[in-house]
Every structure is written in C-alpha cells, then in structure tokens.
Amino acid sequence: MADQTITSVSREHRKFRPSAEFKAQANLGSDAAYKRLYAESVNSPEKFWDRQAKEHLVWRKPYKKVLDWNPPHAKWFLGGKLNVSENCLDRHLGTHRENKAALIFEGEPGDVRTITYKQLHFHVCRLAHIFENMGVGAGDRVAIYLPMIPEAVIAMLACARVGAIHTVIFGGFSAEAIKDRINDCKAKLVITADGGWRRGKVIELKANVDKAVENTPTVQTVIVVKRCGNTVNMREGRDVWWKEAWDGAPNSHKAKAFDSEHPLFILYTSGSTGKPKGVLHTSAGYLLGAKLSSHYVFDLKETDRYFCSADIGWITGHSYVVYGLLSNGSTVFIYEGAPNQPEPDRFWQMIDRHGLTILYTAPTAIRAFMRWGDNYVLRHRLDSLRLLGSVGEPINPEAWMWYHTMIGKKRCPIVDTWWQTETGSIMISPLPGVTATTPGSGTRPFFGVVAKVVDDKCNEVPRNTGGKLVIMQPWPSMLRTLWGDDERYQRQYFSEFPGKPGVYFTGDGARQDKDGYFWIVGRIDDVLNVSGHRIGTAEIESALVSHPAVAEAAAVGRPDELKGQSLCVFVTLKQGQVASDELKEQLRAHVGKEIGSLAKPDTIRFAAGLPKTRSGKIMRRILKEIAAGGEVKGDTTTLEDFSVVAALQAED
Ligand code: PRX
Numbered sequence: 001m002a003d004q005t006i007t008s009v010s011r012e013h014r015k016f017r018p019s020a021e022f023k024a025q026a027n028l029g030s031d032a033a034y035k036r037l038y039a040e041s042v043n044s045p046e047k048f049w050d051r052q053a054k055e056h057l058v059w060r061k062p063y064k065k066v067l068d069w070n071p072p073h074a075k076w077f078l079g080g081k082l083n084v085s086e087n088c089l090d091r092h093l094g095t096h097r098e099n100k101a102a103l104i105f106e107g108e109p110g111d112v113r114t115i116t117y118k119q120l121h122f123h124v125c126r127l128a129h130i131f132e133n134m135g136v137g138a139g140d141r142v143a144i145y146l147p148m149i150p151e152a153v154i155a156m157l158a159c160a161r162v163g164a165i166h167t168v169i170f171g172g173f174s175a176e177a178i179k180d181r182i183n184d185c186k187a188k189l190v191i192t193a194d195g196g197w198r199r200g201k202v203i204e205l206k207a208n209v210d211k212a213v214e215n216t217p218t219v220q221t222v223i224v225v226k227r228c229g230n231t232v233n234m235r236e237g238r239d240v241w242w243k244e245a246w247d248g249a250p251n252s253h254k255a256k257a258f259d260s261e262h263p264l265f266i267l268y269t270s271g272s273t274g275k276p277k278g279v280l281h282t283s284a285g286y287l288l289g290a291k292l293s294s295h296y297v298f299d300l301k302e303t304d305r306y307f308c309s310a311d312i313g314w315i316t317g318h319s320y321v322v323y324g325l326l327s328n329g330s331t332v333f334i335y336e337g338a339p340n341q342p343e344p345d346r347f348w349q350m351i352d353r354h355g356l357t358i359l360y361t362a363p364t365a366i367r368a369f370m371r372w373g374d375n376y377v378l379r380h381r382l383d384s385l386r387l388l389g390s391v392g393e394p395i396n397p398e399a400w401m402w403y404h405t406m407i408g409k410k411r412c413p414i415v416d417t418w419w420q421t422e423t424g425s426i427m428i429s430p431l432p433g434v435t436a437t438t439p440g441s442g443t444r445p446f447f448g449v450v451a452k453v454v455d456d457k458c459n460e461v462p463r464n465t466g467g468k469l470v471i472m473q474p475w476p477s478m479l480r481t482l483w484g485d486d487e488r489y490q491r492q493y494f495s496e497f498p499g500k501p502g503v504y505f506t507g508d509g510a511r512q513d514k515d516g517y518f519w520i521v522g523r524i525d526d527v528l529n530v531s532g533h534r535i536g537t538a539e540i541e542s543a544l545v546s547h548p549a550v551a552e553a554a555a556v557g558r559p560d561e562l563k564g565q566s567l568c569v570f571v572t573l574k575q576g577q578v579a580s581d582e583l584k585e586q587l588r589a590h591v592g593k594e595i596g597s598l599a600k601p602d603t604i605r606f607a608a609g610l611p612k613t614r615s616g617k618i619m620r621r622i623l624k625e626i627a628a629g630g631e632v633k634g635d636t637t638t639l640e641d642f643s644v645v646a647a648l649q650a651e652d
Helices: 020-025 031-043 045-056 084-088 117-133 150-162 175-185 205-213 242-246 284-297 315-327 346-354 363-372 397-407 486-494 537-545 581-594 620-627 642-651
Strands: 065-070 073-078 101-106 112-116 141-145 165-168 189-193 196-198 201-203 221-225 239-241 263-269 277-282 305-308 331-335 358-361 387-391 414-417 451-454 467-471 504-512 518-523 527-530 533-536 550-560 564-573 603-606
Touching: 031 045, 045 065, 045 284, 073 284, 084 150, 084 284, 084 315, 101 117, 101 150, 101 346, 112 117, 117 150, 117 242, 141 150, 141 175, 141 205, 150 165, 150 189, 150 263, 150 315, 165 175, 175 205, 175 263, 175 277, 175 581, 189 205, 205 221, 221 242, 239 242, 263 315, 277 284, 284 315, 305 315, 305 346, 315 331, 331 346, 346 358, 363 397, 387 397, 397 414, 451 504, 486 504, 518 527, 527 550, 527 564, 533 537, 537 550, 537 564, 537 581, 550 620, 564 581, 564 620, 581 603, 620 642
Parallel strands: 101 331, 141 165, 141 189, 165 263, 189 221, 221 239, 305 331, 305 358, 358 387, 387 414, 564 603
Antiparallel strands: 065 073, 101 112, 196 201, 263 277, 451 467, 467 504, 504 518, 527 533, 550 564
16 A cells, blocks of 8 residues: 555564474584575576475376466476375375374364375275265366364365365355355355354354255255254255265265366455455466475475364464365364463363474464463473474564474474465465574575565665565465466456556565574555454445445454554444444444454444545555554645544544
8 A cells, every 4th residue: 555654663683493303303404505496496497396296296197398387377387297185195095104194183162083094095086986976076166164173174075176266265254245156156066064162162054054054056966965963944955964964975086187287275264345356276287385394394204294283264263274284184173262261271172182393373373372381381291292383464572482482392393384375375474494593583585485575666765674575486376276266366366566467566564684694564456454454444344334324434453462453444424324232233243244244344443534544545554543443644635635644643
C-alpha cells in the first residue's frame, strides 16, 4: 500500500552457532559447502535442479528439459512422468523402511495408532481403488475436510495416486467457506468425518459439510470417516461411510504415471480481496522442493521422529507433514487436538511418550506455552529433542529465547523458516548444522532462492533498510497459477514492478542486516497474520457488510502479544440500527458463520464514520493507529473529514 512505510526496529545481535556435535552429524555441516551449493543453485539453476531431481525423485519417464520459464509461468522437468504417491510410499517398500512407522497418531482422547510404510501404502491403494470405482480420476477435484487423523494423509496420497487434485479445507472453516471453495474448484467428491475432537468437544464436521453441499451442484459423493461416533445424517445415494466403501476394495494398486506439471493440489489462501485464492501446485517441482528442504532444514535422519503441529489444512501440513517427510521415508507424528488438552503440557507429554526428536511449530503456540508457565514444561524431560523449528509469522526474540532455553535446553538449533502457501516449500531458513542463528531472523535463503529486499522500483535497498521482499528467479515448488484466475495470478504476484515480469512479489516487508541475514517485518498488503494464519481484511469486511445491520466495515490488525496480530474492526451501522454489545456478539457470530471461528474479530468498534480519502478510499493506516491506541501520525492532508478521526479517538 502506498500510504505505508516499512519500518524495522529490531536490532538483535545475539548469535547462536551450531555445536560441534550437531555439525559433525549434520546432513550439511560446513559453511563452505552451503556457499558452494547455494552459488551453484542460483548461478546454474538448471544444472543444480537436474542433479537434485535425479537424485531425489523416482521417475517413470525421464524429463527432457529442466525449466521452461516464460514469465510469469514456469514449467519444470518437462516431458517427465512420475507418481507423487509412489514417491512417498512405494519407493520405501522392499527396503529397510517397509516396516518403519510412517505415521504415529495420537488422538485428543489419547488413542494411539502407528502405521508403517507398508500399511500406509495398503490404505492408500485401497482408497485409490475406491476413487476409481466412483469415477474419480485424473484432474478431478476432491475436497478434504477432516480432523488431523491418519485418514487425512491417506486421502491426500490417494488423490495423488489417481491424479485427482485435492483441496484440503481446514476444519475451522464454516459451511459457507466450504461451499465457496468447493464451488470455486467444482469438486466432485468430499471426504469428511462425523466429527473431530477439540478441547474435549466434538467439532461437527459432517453437519458443516451437509450445509455446504446443499449449494454445491458438482458434489456427487461424500465419504465419511467415523471418528467421534456422534450422530450424523447420511443422505442415501450421496453419503457413504469410509469403512463401508473400504470393505471389499482390492489392496494393491498400480499407480499411473503423470506429467511433471500435472496438478497436485489447490490450497485456498487469503489475499487482499474478499475472494480466497486457489493456489495451484503441481507434481514434480513441488515434491522436489518439499523433499530437499525437509532433508536439509530438518536435517532428517533415519531415526528421527518428527512432530509438526500444523494442521493438514495449511500448506505446512501439506509440505512438512505429508509430502516432504514421507518422500524422505521419515516417521511423522501427528496429533489431533488442542495443545492444552487436558492440560497445557500435552505437547511435552507426547514428546516424552513417543521420543520425538524434532518439533516444528508456530510462534503463536510458543507464546501461549510461555504464558501457561514454565512448570508445565519442567515436568517433562524433553531429552529426545534435537532440533526445533518455527513457522508462520515473525518470531519475537523473547519467544525465540524461551523456545531455545526451555524447550531446546540450549542444545537444539532453531530453524526459523520463512515461506508461504505460494512458495510451496521453505525459502529462507538457517541450515541447522551450518548457520549461526540470531533470534528473530530467518537468516539466509535456501538453495535456488534469489531473495532481495527492494524499493518501489525494484532496486535493492542498502543493508538495514526496509523494503519489499521479492524473489528474482523461478524455483521448482513455486505456485503455477491461481485456480481459474490466471490474470489474478499475474497481477498479484508478478506485476509489482513494471518492466520486470519475472520478479515474484511476496507481499512481505523485510530488511537484510549487515551479514545479509533476512528479517521479515510482516505483510505490507491488506492481509493480516493472526495466530500464524493469513486473513484478508477484505474477506472480513465483506463478511461484516453481508450482515443486515452493517453499512460499512474496515478491518485492521493490532499488535498482540499472543497472536502476533489481533483483529480489530470498525463498523458503521445502517440508519435505524442501534449499537449494542449484543449486536457486537451477533457480528462476531456472523463472521464465524461466514468464514470460520479463526476470523472472528477480537475487537469491534462502532463508528459514526470511517476516515476516507477524498476519492473515498478508507485510510487504514489511520485506523491502525487508532486501533493500537496511539496518536494519529503522518500525513492526514488527504483525509476528507478530520472530525471522523477525532470522533473515533474520543470514543477510545
Ligand atoms: O508474512 C509471512 C508469514 O506468513 C506468510 C505466509 O502465510 P501462509 O501462506 O499462510 O503460510 C504460512 C506457513 C508457511 C508470509 O508471507 N510468515 C511465514 N513464515 C514466517 C513468516 N513471517 C516471518 N517469519 C517466518 N518464519
């Protein structure tokens, strides 16, 4: 936004170097090796990625060309064929990994299931048959709305196996949001569960799907996993129980090979307009990015038991629960429920119980653990941990230091990984055996990533100056387009700098320090980051104005100790409507219904008018300052009516 400047105030200097022990066992242990590989990856990307693709992926048919870059469209590994599920499963069969745990699952009530690679393969093959019998195959869209249970992983891999495109919808989204996503991609099949456990209660997933599919003409079948045993309606001819579909399906399945650029999944994410964007990822490049980054950033070893707390409904669950980890043959631990159920030490209990070695979580969770108190941590040994990761939002140095001392016992390197739904895999991160870390910095780019901090003309800014974070060259796991809206894809990501059609704009502000380390400041478009989840202000606003009492709404973020940002909305009411606490509650519930509880505003303020420019644009910068309780600074000469601001401040 033009009326915003990017300021970066953090001046953190502490450095934490990897220990000699960690370095000695690391997948990459020397800075010289990182520099050599990185230089090759950006100077001769085709040579570098050719070698990685041959080494890391199982091909059915070799590709002919590594990259075709016709900005802003990239195609990787042209002419090649592979099957992504085969790359995650079949490749491990007949090796020492066959009977190794692929998934260890713990449900919120405490039930545990371990699924080996052989068993996971068997489940995925069966479901692939079921899909094919239902007429779901290559290119068909399948919506997955499940709790964090093994069936979610099985469903994703079964889609990949038959070439269907999955779109996973986070369990916190409402019926309305499910409907919009299904209609946008025209899904044929929905996979859900009767319910999922969250804080001891059942989240009624099937009931939400029922409401959604009343208005989704393309959905033919709904497969329902029985998880909680709650009563659900099963519509004859449309709904089938997973278990019933299961019985009698054959257990082996010969996977077909698909083109490198065959679509793998669509994942909806928030942008700066009211309509979520269907980010499209394809097969070979995405998988390679996820696999290679998992190997180096998490320093994966055969004996690791890796725990990522992200839900499967987010990109982190896609890349760093499913594709990146299983293609590496790792053991992945997944947990269904809330981190404070039954008590705030659930994670630490599970780490000790299962001997987990790597924890990848979000700063918002770390801040919640800090608030719940050290005693919950100190009850547990945590001596199996060897590496910690952070993702989703900037981590404040205080939370970083707590993570380092309380959880990592000063022994575990921390990888603060910057990336996005659109990038598919980690772009900026320390390598744990190489990089000296500094609390709050994602440090250096990963292989193949040419990241720069630039001004409005795309000129690199001097060190320690804020600017826009851009990526200068294509990378294999980049999004290919937005589903059904290539024009928006071009406009959103590749049109920031006229005359530079190949420069990807991340939407984030950043700076590089004197050592070249990257510091991400946060979003500079109208997107908020609340508890590590992206929420578009326009989405919230359009949900609010769909309420009959609301005339206009503006949503802004306010710094929040726990959530990173909290959501504050300013609302003007239609004539005759009366502001009340009851109406506030109604509006919160309305946003919950339209989008999901993750988008419910923390603060609602009624206003007589909103500050606007003479051309009628809401001046969010001013609302942000008011929301934060500060003085209104900066230029207000473009403001149409200053009395609106005075009134808003007086109300505070
Ligand atoms: O603003 C950045 C922030 O999260 C955005 C991407 O959100 P999403 O697509 O939902 O993906 C989240 C998981 C990859 C980014 O544009 N972000 C993500 N990781 C970090 C971060 N900000 C600072 N530091 C990070 N490590």
